[in-house]
Amino acid sequence: MSKNIWIPCLVFLLIFTVLFSLTLGKYEINLREIFAFLSASAGFGTMDEEKYALFSNILLDIRLPRIIAAALIGSALSVSGAAFQAMFINPLVSPALLGVLAGASFGAALGMIVSSSWFAVQAGAFVCGFLAVLIAVGIARLYRGDRLLMLILGGIISGALFTSLLSIVKYVADPYNQLPAIVYWLMGGLSLADGKTVLYVSVPICTGILCLLLFSRYLNILSMGDDEAKSLGINVTRIRMVLIFFATLISALTVVIGGLIGWVGLIIPHVARMLVGPDNRILMPVAALIGAIYLIVVDDVARMLFTVEIPLGIVTSLMGIPFFILVLKNARKGWA
């Protein structure tokens, strides 16, 4: 299986990207200094104490949490995007399909106007993200019929509901302080990603990603359609609900860390598919790694390109659109 070679290659590339991104920032630290710092903290070399404290502050408290946040968000969105595309047998769906991002955006915005605490924003995003998906699944269960179609329609309705609710929140928000904060948050960005949040959120995100990876083989079978999957002995309804749960969990958490970041979950699975083909057993881990690398790089661009930081969501969309036009070329060949 020569395709498996991509995984160690991408792991290596990811490590390199992390190290390289650590060097980027207003205060110049080169790779050699980073290695010196790493060996000093591992107890091998020595380092000037004052410099060590400064490096520790810049690298570990400021830059690393942000890099990890980018990697987590990139992985989470890519993996849930790939899972949704297989599960809904449609290469054009994204993690937003069931309304999780619309719900989370509304929840975050609501948190901003009802409370000044950061925790309320994060809790609001998480809870409403889940709520939106629950509503979508609930609507889908109302009627008999094609399960996938009902879920997609349920997602559209739920997404529309929370988008309208978000408009209401924006309308009643104080236009001088709250409204700009909401708008800025919805553009996505990692400038507010602090070490503590990233640490707490990384545990459920990593768990969610790993669980989705464990189901990769079943994703292949779900993508053959419900009837075939059932006749192959799969409990389709239960597995789909488990997959939707984990995908929703990690997607909602990306909003908790970085606001609304679009396009990643749609495009990265396609990039991964171009590299290793559609077999989810390899596609899923590859998508996770590419997603992490991609979002770290995009975040580097967002914070380094101009003196003012560009919101991350804007950069991912601007980079995503031309790329998606390139990807369209493959539509003809059945998403090989």
Next chain:
Amino acid sequence: MLLVAENISFGFPDKPVLRDVSLTVHRGEIISLLGPNGSGKTTLLKSLLGLYRLDKGRVLFEGRAISSLRQKTLAQSIAYVPQIHRASFAYSVIDVVLMGRIPHKTFFSRFSAEDLDIAHAALDKLSILHLRDRPYTQISGGERQLTLIARAMTQGAHTFIMDEPANGLDYGNQIKLLEGLIDLCEEGYTFLKSTHFPDHALWVADRVIMLKDGSIIADGRPDNVITSESLFALYGREVDVHSLRESFKVCIPRKIGTCRCAHT
């Protein structure tokens, strides 16, 4: 009695699809299910696979209600060969065939060399081993149908429920498919297949079941069941059933038959 349907009914409140259908499948039979479009053939086949929650009646496999069997256990005995479909993702042929091993795997166990051998053996038997690494989306309809049959064999199942397997195949591939069914039947496989070709039923089936508006109107040996009268009842067209040799019959549509005779 391998597979039994007891008075099954299924449908929507305003539109029943199956009405009180009962049938029995015996081991080693090839059964052809005939019926016009919309008569409920696919629904009947899927009901026998346990894919629907029936409104009434039950389906028994080897004497046990399939609704009480685990989906996984059932998959090791009964395989579904769906109509040829356009796949969305370009999995390789071997990956599609390997899916047949899923009912034999626990959640964490991976495919073993043995699983691969079983898949290869099935591909080899249907003489499509050379397609192994081709994308499933880029092979012909006939090859795709054979791939799905190979998957059913890989499943370890000996009862195949096939939805219009000859549909979309060219003439040569249709004959190849029917020959393949006869070969597999001799090895102990059982087939229940729907078809739009009464001739196919006359050629290879041990039994024919005719379905109209969700009810069975005939069930028996092909040469007894396939008659001018029953074909007219089923399709509303006049068809003559001619005996060519001892116990070998063909259908010829009456109007076309007489027109062509007048020409010569």
